Amino acid sequence: MLKNAALKLAGIEGDHTFNCVRGIRALGNGKRQSLEHVKRGQTAQRKLQWRDWILAIVVVGGFPSVVFATHEADHRFTVEGFVCGDDGKGSPNIDVLVKDTKISYGQIVKTDGDGHYKAAFHLHNDNLGDPLLIEANGQQQQQKVSFDPKDLEAERIIQVNFGSGCIQDRNSIPLAVYLGAGAVAATVGGFIGFKVIRSWRKQAQKRERSQGKRKK
Known part of the structure; x- marks a missing residue:
């Protein structure tokens, strides 16, 4: 058990x-x-x-343009223009200082072959009215940050030119081109006028000769 x-x-x-x-x-x-x-x-x-x-x-x-379009327009401010000589032609490879003196930020850019320069800043509506210093070839210009703060689509840009005879728009024709075209036109016109006057004289001489023969 x-x-x-x-x-x-x-x-x-x-x-x-x-x-x-x-x-x-x-x-x-x-x-x-x-x-x-x-x-x-x-x-x-x-x-x-x-x-x-x-x-x-x-x-x-x-869709970068859709996402950043408003931001770019609202924060991007551009200063551009031309540096020209006394003849109105653009001066290439010139240093241009563009500075917002209120926030002590600036940059140095160079002109291209046409004498054009462009400096882009990242600014906000609070920067409206900030003083700008632009300097090139020993010359200085004082400008202000200006734009419409309510317009969020238009490009915020100002143009500052240095030198006489600078063009106002990069897409327009430079003054030197106008002067050159005028000189060429004057030369061509003078040549054509000379040919026309010479032709008229020859025709008049022929008429005089023919009339003299008839009188004889």
């Missing part, structure tokens, strides 16, 4: 131990499943974040 009782007790303890081990294993499997679930959730979240970033980059890259 003692033997049977011992065997039963051993069986009960064995079953209990087996159940405990199975419970521990199940608990371990549950933890692993829970960790795997969390990892899967984190991976899915990262994928969604990457997808959102990629979508944002595509939208911004595909």
